[in-house]
Amino acid sequence: MANSKNIKTIILSNYFDENISSRASVVNLFKSNFDKVDQVQIDFANIDFISRSVAHQFLKEKKRLNKEFKISMKFQNENSSLDQLFSTVLQSIKNNSSTLVEAKSLKFSSTSDLSKFLLTV
Amino acid sequence: MPLTLELNQPRIKSIGSQMNSLMGLLEKIEAYRGDSKVEFDFANITFVQPIFLSCISALILRLRTQGFRVVLTNRSDNIAAHFRTIYFPNGLRLDQNKNWKGKLRRYRGKEYIPLIYFQARPLERESFLRDNVLSMVYTLLRDNCSLPVNVYSAVIYLISEMTDNIVDHSGQSRGWISANYNSRDKYLEICLVDCGHGLLRTYLNNGVEIETHTEAINKALLGLSTKADKERGFGIHTSNNMTVKGLKGVFAMFTGNSLLINNKIVELPVNWRGTIVALRIPVKAWNFKVIEYVE
Numbered sequence: 300m301a302n303s304k305n306i307k308t309i310i311l312s313n314y315f316d317e318n319i320s321s322r323a324s325v326v327n328l329f330k331s332n333f334d335k336v337d338q339v340q341i342d343f344a345n346i347d348f349i350s351r352s353v354a355h356q357f358l359k360e361k362k363r364l365n366k367e368f369k370i371s372m373k374f375q376n377e378n379s380s381l382d383q384l385f386s387t388v389l390q391s392i393k394n395n396s397s398t399l400v401e402a403k404s405l406k407f408s409s410t411s412d413l414s415k416f417l418l419t420v
Numbered sequence: 421m422p423l424t425l426e427l428n429q430p431r432i433k434s435i436g437s438q439m440n441s442l443m444g445l446l447e448k449i450e451a452y453r454g455d456s457k458v459e460f461d462f463a464n465i466t467f468v469q470p471i472f473l474s475c476i477s478a479l480i481l482r483l484r485t486q487g488f489r490v491v492l493t494n495r496s497d498n499i500a501a502h503f504r505t506i507y508f509p510n511g512l513r514l515d516q517n518k519n520w521k522g523k524l525r526r527y528r529g530k531e532y533i534p535l536i537y538f539q540a541r542p543l544e545r546e547s548f549l550r551d552n553v554l555s556m557v558y559t560l561l562r563d564n565c566s567l568p569v570n571v572y573s574a575v576i577y578l579i580s581e582m583t584d585n586i587v588d589h590s591g592q593s594r595g596w597i598s599a600n601y602n603s604r605d606k607y608l609e610i611c612l613v614d615c616g617h618g619l620l621r622t623y624l625n626n627g628v629e630i631e632t633h634t635e636a637i638n639k640a641l642l643g644l645s646t647k648a649d650k651e652r653g654f655g656i657h658t659s660n661n662m663t664v665k666g667l668k669g670v671f672a673m674f675t676g677n678s679l680l681i682n683n684k685i686v687e688l689p690v691n692w693r694g695t696i697v698a699l700r701i702p703v704k705a706w707n708f709k710v711i712e713y714v715e
């Protein structure tokens with residue numbers, strides 16, 4: 300007889316109104332006890348937006364639970380924007396390449412010149 | 421001898437102009453050697469500019485924490501009434517109010533939200549409440565400013581990344597957020613302020629060997645996380661790109677003595693202990709997608 304999986308579902312709308320902004324919120328979600336849990340389901344129903352940091356933290360927790368406890372994590376009911384965000388973040392973790400550039404430093408000989416510049420931006 | 425700070429109306433409504441006014445104030449405070457009373461004189465202020473005002477709130481609180489007696493003088497009746505409405509200078513601490521949703525609902529239909537002095541610690545109860553407060557702020561901004569869907573998404577992205585930076589890096593228990601919509605010229609200004617470690621100290625605390633605030637800003641623009649985590653460090657440069665390139669707006673960050681403003685860095689003769697992020701976002705229908713600026 301096959302063992303049935305012990306699944307824990309986290310319904311995000313029980314904690315959040317539409318959006319999740321803080322990485323810390325995700326960390327706190329996963330501080331609960333996962334003893335005897337085989338799979339965690341994250342239910343994104345009624346969640347419209349999560350930040351990039353939040354998406355990254357979910358992926359990080361997914362990896363951690365799997366590595367430390369052999370627990371799998373599944374996302375469900377995420378809208379297409381969230382789905383796209385997860386894919387983008389996952390891709391950037393894999394790529395880890397950067398085309399970023401520094402900002403141009405400007406020097407001013409006097410505070411008056413600096414002020415003049417500031418008044419233009 | 422008390423210090424009297426005559427506030428000058430920023431000459432034009434740009435973010436740079438507001439930073440210039442702030443710089444003038446900070447110069448006087450840094451030069452002051454007394455230890456008693458600081459007076460903010462509002463006689464010349466006829467119009468309240470939100471970013472300038474958010475920074476003054478944080479400054480007043482810091483001076484009070486340092487033991488100064490701070491008084492506000494010569495406010496016109498109109499200005500005084502507006503200050504009460506937006507909770508200047510003490511800020512609105514929604515966590516201390518069970519009916520915080522009711523408090524925020526009062527700002528429906530207005531062109532501004534109050535100065536919110538939000539909890540910035542990563543604790544469970546605080547994080548969940550902060551996220552729900554921010555959700556309501558997003559809804560107010562969307563409805564009050566009639567934000568197009570893509571601009572709304574960008575506003576959420578920017579505020580969430582910048583508040584998260586305060587939570588993760590400032591080392592402070594609270595931070596400030598304010599926003600104001602100019603319906604005539606159709607732009608939204610958002611300001612986030614903390615009086616915490618600032619970028620340079622945060623990098624140094626995490627073993628990154630740099631010396632100046634300008635280097636710290638550039639490290640952030642190059643995507644170097646202050647944490648020992650190569651997968652992090654995207655918040656500032658994506659927010660800067662999204663605002664400047666995507667939304668054709670203004671992204672300013674003032675930390676230590678360095679000011680990043682629209683991809684240019686200038687060193688100022690004054691210091692901000694902590695970080696100020698000021699955004700100006702034109703509100704119009706852009707051919708723009710948030711996801712194109714996310715990495």
